[in-house]
Amino acid sequence: MDPLEDVLALLDTRSHLSTSLMAGGRWAVRFEAPPGVKFNAVRRGSCVLEVEGIDEPIALSVGDCYLLTRPRRFTLRSGPGVAAVAAGPLFARAVDGVARAGDGDDVLLVGGRFSFGSRAQELLLDTLPPVIHVPAGTPQAGTVQWALTAIEDELTRRPVGSTLVAEHLAVVMLVHVLRLHLTREPHAVSGWLGGLTDPAVSAALTAMHEDPTRPWTVAELARSGAVSRSTLAARFKSTVGQGPLEYLTRWRIELAARHLRQSTETVAAIAHSVGYGSESALSVAFKRVTGLSPREYRRQPSRG
Known part of the structure; x- marks a missing residue:
C-alpha cells in the first residue's frame, strides 16, 4: 500500500450517500455544517x-464535484x-431519494x-484546505467522473448490493480527488500529504x-529516492x-494505537508487529508521542 491508501485504511474511511437534490428556476438551499467530509457532484445543470x-x-458546472473538509455551513x-x-425540511420531504427545490x-x-476514525483531524483533514473543487473540464478529472457515473448508475438501477457498491465507489472517488488535488496544488497541502508531492x-x-x-x-531511505542523505533530510523536514x-516513529505509534483500539493482542505482541x-x-x-503508556491508552474510552 502507498501512504495515502495506508492512512485512509487506518482512519477506517467510510462513505455515506445522501439524498440527491433536483432543482430548477430560481432556488437556494441552506445546509448546516456537515459531520465528516461532505461531497457533492453536479450531474446536470449548474449552480453556485x-x-x-x-x-x-x-x-x-455539470461534471464538477467538491469536498468540504471542515464542518462549515454552506x-x-x-x-x-x-x-x-x-435543507432539513426540504430533504425530509424527499421522494424516491430525491429532494426538490425551486421549479423544474x-x-x-x-x-x-x-x-x-478519531485520528482523521490530525492525520488528514488538517493538511487539506477547507474546500477542494474539481472542475470537470480538466483532463485529470476523468477518473473522478467515471466513479461518479458509476455511483449514479448504481443508485438509478438499484441492482442487488447497489448501496454497498456505490459507497465503495465513493471512497474510490475520494482517493482520486485527493490525488488530483496533490497534482494540481502541490503547495496547498502540508505534512505527510505534502511530502507525496x-x-x-x-x-x-x-x-x-x-x-x-x-x-x-x-541513508537507506535516501537511496530509495536516489538522493543524498542530507538532501532527503532537508526536503523531508521542509515538506x-x-x-x-x-515520521517513522509516529507512524509505528499510529499502527500500534490501532492494534490497541481494535485487538486484544498483548502489548509485547503489538510491539513486535510494529x-x-x-x-x-x-x-x-x-x-x-501520545503522553500515555500503551496500557493507559487501551483503558481510555472508545477512541473511534
Whole structure:
C-alpha cells in the first residue's frame, strides 16, 4: 500500500450517500455544517456554492464535484438574490431519494459524506484546505467522473448490493480527488500529504509504509529516492515538518494505537508487529508521542 491508501485504511474511511437534490428556476438551499467530509457532484445543470468563511462563491458546472473538509455551513443556489430555504425540511420531504427545490429539474446533484476514525483531524483533514473543487473540464478529472457515473448508475438501477457498491465507489472517488488535488496544488497541502508531492520524499514515505518494521536509516531511505542523505533530510523536514525517522516513529505509534483500539493482542505482541524489539521499547516511544503508556491508552474510552 502507498501512504495515502495506508492512512485512509487506518482512519477506517467510510462513505455515506445522501439524498440527491433536483432543482430548477430560481432556488437556494441552506445546509448546516456537515459531520465528516461532505461531497457533492453536479450531474446536470449548474449552480453556485457558498461556504461559510470563504469570501468568493464557487461556480459549479455539470461534471464538477467538491469536498468540504471542515464542518462549515454552506449554501447551494441558482444565483444571487434568492432567499435560501433550510435543507432539513426540504430533504425530509424527499421522494424516491430525491429532494426538490425551486421549479423544474434543470439541476441535479448527487452527494454524501465521508466519516473517519478519531485520528482523521490530525492525520488528514488538517493538511487539506477547507474546500477542494474539481472542475470537470480538466483532463485529470476523468477518473473522478467515471466513479461518479458509476455511483449514479448504481443508485438509478438499484441492482442487488447497489448501496454497498456505490459507497465503495465513493471512497474510490475520494482517493482520486485527493490525488488530483496533490497534482494540481502541490503547495496547498502540508505534512505527510505534502511530502507525496516531492518525488524523493514520496519514495521514502512509500518505503517506510511498505515495511514499517524495518530498522530504516536515513541513508537507506535516501537511496530509495536516489538522493543524498542530507538532501532527503532537508526536503523531508521542509515538506513533512519532521525528520524521516521521527515520521517513522509516529507512524509505528499510529499502527500500534490501532492494534490497541481494535485487538486484544498483548502489548509485547503489538510491539513486535510494529517494529519494536520489546514491550518496554514500544512503551517509551508510545508515551513520548501520545503522553500515555500503551496500557493507559487501551483503558481510555472508545477512541473511534
